Amino acid sequence: MNDLETVASLLAKAGRVTVLTGAGVSAESGIPTFRGLGGLWNGRDPMSLATPQAFAANPELVWEFYNWRRELVTQAEPNPGHRALAEFSRRLTSLTLVTQNVDRLHQRAGSRDVIELHGNLFEVRCTGCSRTFDRSGETLPPLPRCHDCGQLLRPGVVWFGESLPPAMWEAAETAVRRAPLLLVIGTSAVVYPAAGLVGTAQNGGGAVIEINLEPTPISATVDIALQGKAAEILPILADLL
Numbered sequence: 001m002n003d004l005e006t007v008a009s010l011l012a013k014a015g016r017v018t019v020l021t022g023a024g025v026s027a028e029s030g031i032p033t034f035r036g037l038g039g040l041w042n043g044r045d046p047m048s049l050a051t052p053q054a055f056a057a058n059p060e061l062v063w064e065f066y067n068w069r070r071e072l073v074t075q076a077e078p079n080p081g082h083r084a085l086a087e088f089s090r091r092l093t094s095l096t097l098v099t100q101n102v103d104r105l106h107q108r109a110g111s112r113d114v115i116e117l118h119g120n121l122f123e124v125r126c127t128g129c130s131r132t133f134d135r136s137g138e139t140l141p142p143l144p145r146c147h148d149c150g151q152l153l154r155p156g157v158v159w160f161g162e163s164l165p166p167a168m169w170e171a172a173e174t175a176v177r178r179a180p181l182l183l184v185i186g187t188s189a190v191v192y193p194a195a196g197l198v199g200t201a202q203n204g205g206g207a208v209i210e211i212n213l214e215p216t217p218i219s220a221t222v223d224i225a226l227q228g229k230a231a232e233i234l235p236i237l238a239d240l241l
């Protein structure tokens with residue numbers, strides 16, 4: 001058996017599988033990742049674009065960044081990797097998809113009940129009345145305001161220094177604890193608490209399989225590390241299931 005066949009048979013045998021995805025899964029859709037050459041944080045300072053302090057200091061700059069990303073993602077299409085993961089959930093007994101991505105491409109590829117740890121680009125939240133609104137499919141003005149109370153809206157994403165939505169985090173941890181296998185795809189595994197889900201799986205005796213273009217801090221600790229593009233490896237695995 002080669003590594004891909006081994007992984008497919010482990011997935012099939014596991015019964016319950018949890019998947020954790022990161023920006024690498026959307027790379028083949030033309031969405032830049034965050035770290036590394038060509039990444040969003042290469043030449044941009046996350047502290048001046050993705051923190052509550054940055055938004056308080058310069059909401060226009062922050063909204064410019066997020067409106068650009070909304071546009072980029074709206075024009076992008078799910079890739080074969082996203083579609084293969086949607087296929088996984090049809091072929092496996094139980095699959096929970098946890099993502100750090102805010103692009104909604106998993107859902108557009110057909111995955112259901114995705115746990116969005118970092119929120120998404122399409123729901124916005126009012127800084128005054130705290131209500132959330134789905135503003136997908138719209139070009140927002142440079143400083144969008146709440147239709148109800150008139151206060152400034154903010155992107156419905158999790159910024160550095162903010163807590164993850166508690167219900168999302170609890171659901172992700174529970175899914176990882178319950179599953180004998182965690183598949184980690186396209187994440188540098190350096191941003192916590194999301195990256196901590198790998199340790200949660202390992203501490204509970206679960207197996208961890210990684211798919212990434214290059215080695216990451218977790219590669220040496222996982223059971224199997226497959227090196228390559230998610231959009232190429234995942235469809236092969238889906239066919240083997």
Ligand code: OAD
Binds near residue numbers: 034160190
């Ligand atoms: P990163 O940009 O940190 O990491 C992307 C990972 O994907 C890297 O390890 C790449 O090697 C890998 N990669 C790139 N192309 C790939 C491909 N085609 N197939 C497979 N792997 C590929 O993105 P994340 O780990 O998702 O948070 O970043 C985590 C969080 O940090 C993000 O959610 C975001 C960011 O700052 C916030 O903004 C709060």
